[in-house]
Structures are given as structure tokens and as C-alpha cells.
Amino acid sequence: MGEFDLIARYFTRPVRHAALGVGDDCALLAPRPGMQLAISSDMLVEGRHFFADVEPEALGHKALAVNLSDLAACGARPLAFTLALALPRVDEAWLAGFSKGLLALADAHGCELVGGDTTQGPLNICITVFGEVPAGQALLRSGARAGDDIYVSGTVGDARLALEALLGHIHLPDDLLAQARLRLERPTPRVALGLALRGIASSAMDVSDGLLGDFGHILKASGVGACIRTDETIKLIAAGAYPSSATGQFDQKLLQQCTLAGGDDYELLFTAPPQHRAAVAEAAAQSQTPVTRIGQVEAAPGLRLLDAQGMPVENRFASFDHFA
Numbered sequence: 001m002g003e004f005d006l007i008a009r010y011f012t013r014p015v016r017h018a019a020l021g022v023g024d025d026c027a028l029l030a031p032r033p034g035m036q037l038a039i040s041s042d043m044l045v046e047g048r049h050f051f052a053d054v055e056p057e058a059l060g061h062k063a064l065a066v067n068l069s070d071l072a073a074c075g076a077r078p079l080a081f082t083l084a085l086a087l088p089r090v091d092e093a094w095l096a097g098f099s100k101g102l103l104a105l106a107d108a109h110g111c112e113l114v115g116g117d118t119t120q121g122p123l124n125i126c127i128t129v130f131g132e133v134p135a136g137q138a139l140l141r142s143g144a145r146a147g148d149d150i151y152v153s154g155t156v157g158d159a160r161l162a163l164e165a166l167l168g169h170i171h172l173p174d175d176l177l178a179q180a181r182l183r184l185e186r187p188t189p190r191v192a193l194g195l196a197l198r199g200i201a202s203s204a205m206d207v208s209d210g211l212l213g214d215f216g217h218i219l220k221a222s223g224v225g226a227c228i229r230t231d232e233t234i235k236l237i238a239a240g241a242y243p244s245s246a247t248g249q250f251d252q253k254l255l256q257q258c259t260l261a262g263g264d265d266y267e268l269l270f271t272a273p274p275q276h277r278a279a280v281a282e283a284a285a286q287s288q289t290p291v292t293r294i295g296q297v298e299a300a301p302g303l304r305l306l307d308a309q310g311m312p313v314e315n316r317f318a319s320f321d322h323f324a
Helices: 003-010 056-074 092-108 158-166 174-185 191-196 211-222 230-236 252-261 274-287
Strands: 035-045 077-087 112-120 124-134 149-153 203-206 225-229 268-272 291-298 302-306
Touching: 035 056, 056 077, 056 092, 056 124, 056 174, 056 191, 056 203, 077 191, 092 112, 149 274, 158 174, 158 252, 191 274, 203 211, 211 225, 211 252, 211 268, 211 302, 225 230, 230 252, 230 291, 268 274, 274 291
Parallel strands: 077 112, 225 302
Antiparallel strands: 035 124, 077 124, 149 268, 149 291, 203 268, 225 291
């Protein structure tokens, strides 16, 4: 099967939102008047971002999900995406599964595939996603102000727990591993929450490399500091609610590492003024996404951690570094 046959069979679909989609040298997008395009790219490399034996359908889902998560963090509505795919060989069963997972998530968010590229090489997936947001309403990293509350959506830490088990560093019971691996391989992009937070959140980003490391980008862009409650964050590992509870198996240090610096969570981390607490709760309910308040932005630079008694906790948690 040649390159163009591969594209036609697995990735070409009728145009829905784009002015021109797959088939020409360029796709054409026409954002509505008063809207800005939000654009983001993410690359997944075998052996660095995913295991070689991951199910292709799950990989297709995750490849797009991590990009949609960036749009969510910006408060942008998905429009379209391009796919650049390097394949060691043409494997039709793999392509069928991969495209199924990819396009199912695309359909769920009204985001159409409008172009890209394929070539032979080590398995590598690069997606560029396009969204739209009303001019001046994008959620940015630079808006946090002293006194703002700090929130995170959903649960964090389970993806890292699964990774530790898959690497053989810890043992997880089968039920717990299955649930944690689902969070690692099929993250949920919080697009609906991102849209609902426009005009409410003062800053936002998604948690991809670890909660503390990622929040450091907000602090730097906003020129502020923060205090985070570790007793609140450790409750956010969903594994604690499973029958084979992780909280009863592992020490606090591992669970704190997973929740504070684990990465691959793709939840939204955002700030909002205290007077917007009711609005945040309404946005969470509207989007059917739980959110938890975990700390407060402060004027003094730096990131401080406190335990349940308000005592300082040493920040020894290293988030993911792509070049470490």
C-alpha cells in the first residue's frame, strides 16, 4: 500500500468545518468574525512517550487528546487538526485501530482531520490542532494575581502510578493497574471545562509534565508565587478510591510524587479570584468536571508546600523533563 492509498483508506473523510480539507497542498480554515485561531502541536515518540505494545486504538486517542488538552487550557473550541505520522512499516491492522481511536475522539469534539504527512521511519506521531476563541477571551498563563485560588480538575497521579508499575518499580493489583493504565493511555481532554472557564479563570494551563512543574510556568509568566496544600493534592489520586486502594499500599512519598510531579494527567490547572468561587463551581457542574481548590496565589515569589497542619513540606519533587 502506497502513501496516498494509506491516507485515502484510513484518514480521508468528507469536509465539515474547513473550507478545504485533505487532498490539496494546504487546508483552508475560515474562523468566524471576531474569533482568533488557537494553534498547538504535540509529538509522541515510541519509547519516550508510549510503550511499543500500547493498543493502537488507545494510542490514536491519546495522540489527539494531548493536543485537545492544550486547546482546553486556552479556552478554545476545537476546529481541525493535521497528522504527521512516521511508520516503520504499513500494518493495516495497526492503522485500523489507530485511526479508529483517533477519529472517534475527533468526532466527539467536532474536530476534523484536514491534512498532514506520512513517511517511513521509527514510530512518531505529531499532531497540530486548531481551535477558535473569541478575541481577547483566551485563557493565558500570565493572568494569575495574588489572592487568587488555585484549582485542578479531575484526578492526578494515576498515570504516573501506572507508569511505575509498567516499568516494574512497584506492583499493582490487576484491577488497580487497569484503572490507572486507562488514565495513562486514554486521558480525557477537559475541553468543556476550558470553555466554561472563559471570563472566570485568571490563568490556566494543562498538567502534562507534573502539577508543580507546570504550575511553575504560570507563576513565572504571572510574576507571582503560591502556596499549595499537599493534603488536598494527595486526595486527588483516583486510585485511592479503588477496592485495592493505592493509599493503603504505598508510602506518602510515592503518592506525593505521583500527584505533585507525575505528569501525563492532562487535567486543567487554573487560578481564579475568590469572588468567582460560585462561578467556578457552576463551570464545573456545567461541564460535568470535578474541580478541587488546592492552594492560593501569593505576591512573594516562589512555590511553597504546606501539610494539613500548615507546616512547610520540602519541595523535592521533580517533574518530567523531555531532555533529562
